[in-house]
Amino acid sequence: EVQLVESGGGLSHPGGSVRLSCAASGFNFRSYAMAWVRQAPGKGLEWVSAISADGDSPYYADSVKGRFTISRDNSKNTLYLQMNSLRTDDTAVYYCAKFGGIWLQPLDYWGQGALVTVSS
Amino acid sequence: EIVLTQSPGTLSLSPGERATLSCGASQSVWSSKIAWYKQKPGQAPRLLIFGASTRAAGIPDRFSGSGSGTDFILTISRLEPEDFAVYYCQQYGSSPFTFGPGTKVDLK
Numbered sequence: 001e002v003q004l005v006e007s008g009g010g011l012s013h014p015g016g017s018v019r020l021s022c023a024a025s026g027f028n029f030r031s032y033a034m035a036w037v038r039q040a041p042g043k044g045l046e047w048v049s050a051i052s053a054d055g056d057s058p059y060y061a062d063s064v065k066g067r068f069t070i071s072r073d074n075s076k077n078t079l080y081l082q083m084n085s086l087r088t089d090d091t092a093v094y095y096c097a098k099f100g101g102i103w104l105q106p107l108d109y110w111g112q113g114a115l116v117t118v119s120s
Numbered sequence: 121e122i123v124l125t126q127s128p129g130t131l132s133l134s135p136g137e138r139a140t141l142s143c144g145a146s147q148s149v150w151s152s153k154i155a156w157y158k159q160k161p162g163q164a165p166r167l168l169i170f171g172a173s174t175r176a177a178g179i180p181d182r183f184s185g186s187g188s189g190t191d192f193i194l195t196i197s198r199l200e201p202e203d204f205a206v207y208y209c210q211q212y213g214s215s216p217f218t219f220g221p222g223t224k225v226d227l228k
Binding site: 035037044045046047050059060061062095100104105106107108110111112113 | 121153155157159164165166167170176206208210212213215216217218219220221222
């Protein structure tokens with residue numbers, strides 16, 4: 001059974017940093033691209049970032065480019081999102097999601113999400 | 121960046137009725153790489169349709185997708201109580217892999 005479990009959410013001040021982790025199990029992690037998608041309270045889904053299966057190719061939404069860094073450790077079956085220079089509009093539930101294949105595939109499994117609140 | 125629009129914003133229907141949801145793209149979506157997701161309150165999204173028209177594993181056949189280029193449709197042939205939710209389209213043909221704003225299907 002595929003499982004994605006996010007951790008590391010919480011409260012941060014504007015300008016602060018948070019690191020999210022996503023522990024994956026039930027599939028061959030190193031064979032699949034992964035993504036982060038966020039959802040602000042009461043709002044829709046926003047694609048944040050994705051990373052290739054080998055970790056060499058990261059992609060970012062313009063709204064987070066230069067502030068967020070996606071990475072993965074295929075030996076630990078874990079996906080990360082380092083979030084720096086946080087702003088109040090980064091407040092959201094952050095979902096870890098698995099691509100259905102190596103690249104250009106839909107997101108076929110999602111974690112339950114980690115809430116990040118940015119407030120002074 | 122491909123911008124997706126969805127209409128209507130809210131669809132008020134009764135169980136047993138047919139739902140037709142639209143997703144429009146600002147430019148042609150490569151290889152019709154459009155997915156549809158369903159999300160209920162407090163839950164993670166769930167993949168329904170990919171490649172514009174292929175149902176994901178375990179998705180009942182009352183859900184169907186169609187379209188190509190810039191215009192895509194999700195149809196729910198007969199609404200069941202569990203289908204009242206928010207539906208999002210997403211294009212995954214080119215980064216950034218944008219989502220539409222969603223269509224809420226609620227009880228009339």
